[in-house]
Amino acid sequence: MANKLINQMALPKSIANIFAARNIITAKDALSLTEFELMELLDVGMAEVTSAMAHISEVVCPPCQTALLLMEQRVRNESLAGHLPTRLKGLDEALCGGIPFGVLTELVGPPGIGKTQFCLKLSLLASLPVNCGGLDGRVIYIDVESKFSSKRLIEIGTKSFPEIFHKKGMAQEMAGRIRILRPTSLSEFAESLQRIKVSLLQQQVKLLIVDSMAALVLGEHDCGASRQQALGWHVSFIKSLAEFSRIPIVLTNQVRSHIGDESLMYSFQAQSRPTKEDNPVTFDSHLVAALGINWAHAVTIRLVLESRSGQRFIKLAKSPMSPPLAFPFNITSSGIVLLDDDGIEMKGPEINTIHCQVKREKLDFGLLVHFSNLFSFTYSKLQPIQ
Amino acid sequence: MFNEERFSSLITTSCVDLDNILGGGINCKEVTEIGGVPGIGKTQIGIQLAVNVQIPLEYGGLGGKAIYIDTEGSFMVERVLQIAEACIEDMSEYSHHFHKDNQAYGVKMHPNSILENIFYFRVCSYTEQIALVNYLDKFVTEHKDVKIIIIDSVTFHFRQDFDDMALRTRLLGEMSLKLMKLARNFCLAVVMLNQVTTKHIEGSFQLTLALGDSWSHSCTNRIILYWNGNERHAYIDKSPSLKSASAPYSVTSRGIRNSTSSSKRIKMV
Numbered sequence: 001m002a003n004k005l006i007n008q009m010a011l012p013k014s015i016a017n018i019f020a021a022r023n024i025i026t027a028k029d030a031l032s033l034t035e036f037e038l039m040e041l042l043d044v045g046m047a048e049v050t051s052a053m054a055h056i057s058e059v060v061c062p063p064c065q066t067a068l069l070l071m072e073q074r075v076r077n078e079s080l081a082g083h084l085p086t087r088l089k090g091l092d093e094a095l096c097g098g099i100p101f102g103v104l105t106e107l108v109g110p111p112g113i114g115k116t117q118f119c120l121k122l123s124l125l126a127s128l129p130v131n132c133g134g135l136d137g138r139v140i141y142i143d144v145e146s147k148f149s150s151k152r153l154i155e156i157g158t159k160s161f162p163e164i165f166h167k168k169g170m171a172q173e174m175a176g177r178i179r180i181l182r183p184t185s186l187s188e189f190a191e192s193l194q195r196i197k198v199s200l201l202q203q204q205v206k207l208l209i210v211d212s213m214a215a216l217v218l219g220e221h222d223c224g225a226s227r228q229q230a231l232g233w234h235v236s237f238i239k240s241l242a243e244f245s246r247i248p249i250v251l252t253n254q255v256r257s258h259i260g261d262e263s264l265m266y267s268f269q270a271q272s273r274p275t276k277e278d279n280p281v282t283f284d285s286h287l288v289a290a291l292g293i294n295w296a297h298a299v300t301i302r303l304v305l306e307s308r309s310g311q312r313f314i315k316l317a318k319s320p321m322s323p324p325l326a327f328p329f330n331i332t333s334s335g336i337v338l339l340d341d342d343g344i345e346m347k348g349p350e351i352n353t354i355h356c357q358v359k360r361e362k363l364d365f366g367l368l369v370h371f372s373n374l375f376s377f378t379y380s381k382l383q384p385i386q
Numbered sequence: 387m388f389n390e391e392r393f394s395s396l397i398t399t400s401c402v403d404l405d406n407i408l409g410g411g412i413n414c415k416e417v418t419e420i421g422g423v424p425g426i427g428k429t430q431i432g433i434q435l436a437v438n439v440q441i442p443l444e445y446g447g448l449g450g451k452a453i454y455i456d457t458e459g460s461f462m463v464e465r466v467l468q469i470a471e472a473c474i475e476d477m478s479e480y481s482h483h484f485h486k487d488n489q490a491y492g493v494k495m496h497p498n499s500i501l502e503n504i505f506y507f508r509v510c511s512y513t514e515q516i517a518l519v520n521y522l523d524k525f526v527t528e529h530k531d532v533k534i535i536i537i538d539s540v541t542f543h544f545r546q547d548f549d550d551m552a553l554r555t556r557l558l559g560e561m562s563l564k565l566m567k568l569a570r571n572f573c574l575a576v577v578m579l580n581q582v583t584t585k586h587i588e589g590s591f592q593l594t595l596a597l598g599d600s601w602s603h604s605c606t607n608r609i610i611l612y613w614n615g616n617e618r619h620a621y622i623d624k625s626p627s628l629k630s631a632s633a634p635y636s637v638t639s640r641g642i643r644n645s646t647s648s649s650k651r652i653k654m655v
Contacts, residue, residue: 002513028513032553034560057520062508064525067454068501071463081464096464103459232546240510243459264584264593266610268621268630294545296424297581300460318425320433321465323639348616352425 002028027060090341094322099248108253108289109305110356115252116147121335126207127177137206139178144215159334200245214254214290235298255287287354308355324351400642403633414575421580421595422611427637428579429460432536434642439534450533451503457542470500472640512543540578541596562604
């Protein structure tokens with residue numbers, strides 16, 4: 001839209017020529033200057049500039065739809081009005097049907113909590129035929145840390161949908177619909193997405209998973225502002241991809257520890273902060289999602305996976321259409337299973353906090369042992385495929 | 387929730403405390419900025435206002451239509467439907483309460499007609515955003531019943547790929563002037579939702595609304611949504627006519643509503 005050429009907009013010849021003479025070729029060129037600047041640059045009167053800009057703006061402007069039309073289109077054209085059911089009853093109900101199409105859904109939590117397990121199951125669900133509750137489509141799985149396991153995928157399938165997977169060749173066909181990509185940098189990732197764009201728009205690909213977005217971004221060599229900017233660009237690109245192709249996109253994020261003071265406040269929230277001399281340093285370490293606040297603004301749904309007092313929870317930390325619910329879950333041979341479909345409603349910003357069962361005394365060594373325990377559970381206690 | 391007397395140019399937020407610190411509701415003829423951290427309820431308030439502007443005159447509303455400019459893809463139709471249905475149910479209840487004797491006084495609105503009166507634009511770049519704001523003059527002239535324009539969020543596309551910050555300031559400035567003109571000329575409310583960023587002030591990091599210091603002059607009123615313990619609050623950060631005050635509100639399955647805490651009170655600052 002922004003790159004539309006001014007000389008193709010049916011402007012009066014005289015003004016069109018003046019734009020061209022001053023090297024203002026695309027709509028973006030013109031709209032990136034204030035009208036006052038244009039008036040000076042083009043050496044014409046304000047009225048003429050305003051009129052030309054009104055014309056250009058009308059051409060470039062996105063189309064108008066009513067909210068009713070949006071809803072009717074989705075109900076008519078998309079399965080479950082644009083949702084991919086996770087088969088976790090409580091979660092699907094809270095999400096009005098499942099993971100929504102067209103927006104970014106984030107899974108964030110400590111290592112070994114179950115993010116990849118969730119992604120594996122979703123891939124399977126998207127590949128299933130429609131009469132089995134799936135999207136009957138291909139899946140692109142961006143596996144940054146090489147955690148994808150087809151063996152585990154087929155095991156989840158066989159245990160969750162025995163009637164489908166015992167048919168000859170079904171397991172192979174479903175697994176064959178999932179394409180694994182392993183980019184090693186953000187730019188490689190962007191290139192892969194450009195290439196996939198065609199199949200996305202041809203509606204063959206029905207789900208995109210990025211596991212994990214954090215590993216992709218944090219693996220870059222630059223730091224600080226330029227990394228944030230690179231992330232910003234990629235996020236915009238992925239969002240627009242989700243919207244134009246109307247598919248669900250699920251991204252996983254890591255956590256990092258945040259040792260120190262209370263959460264940030266605004267200047268009007270007058271609160272006496274304890275100075276370093278008043279309080280001895282307390283290791284009140286808690287976990288926060290990586291990738292920063294711009295990323296948090298950009299995702300539409302944020303699912304926090306955490307472990308508290310030995311019980312794992314999946315929490316709807318950010319969702320425009322759901323109450324702040326926390327569901328206890330376990331990981332079994334058939335993937336993630338909710339222990340309670342009603343969920344616990346959480347009050348306040350606590351829905352956003354990420355717990356990981358770490359006792360303070362065991363902070364150094366114990367932390368490693370604990371994490372490796374979580375990790376080994378996922379892979380060692382599973383039955384081998386017969 | 388529905389006061390007997392209502393000025394015809396105020397749009398209720400569905401939360402009494404919030405309406406009170408706003409002097410009755412969001413004002414037409416003014417540009418109001420609402421900012422806050424992710425998940426605090428900015429889009430929720432935006433959608434609630436897009437529905438509430440449509441409340442008919444006989445229920446104390448404006449009976450108008452809404453323009454919703456979505457720059458981030460946050461507009462979830464499922465949620466609009468939830469809020470629209472709840473609004474109609476509340477109106478029915480009000481109607482039964484005040485017109486017990488008159489059986490025929492049913493609410494004739496259907497949630498679909500509420501959805502039909504929200505004009506939705508999806509903007510994917512700052513170029514499209516500026517073009518759309520330019521085009522709104524013509525659009526509103528052709529749709530004179532539009533009484534609110536919501537931009538969700540005004541920030542998103544101006545946060546990336548702007549190397550020339552001075553240019554960004556000029557473009558934002560011109561855009562906000564046009565929005566103020568729209569608000570005044572067509573007597574409608576403009577609500578801009580903004581994100582937050584961190585700023586290093588006096589040796590510590592603080593939260594502040596995005597887009598810089600010069601942007602804070604671009605609106606008539608500025609409201610900051612924040613967490614106060616476990617409760618959501620709204621704070622009037624800047625206004626020529628309203629006192630600095632904060633009020634609690636909540637986000638429920640029915641939309642924005644009063645806070646349920648028993649210790650709710652409006653704090654004058």
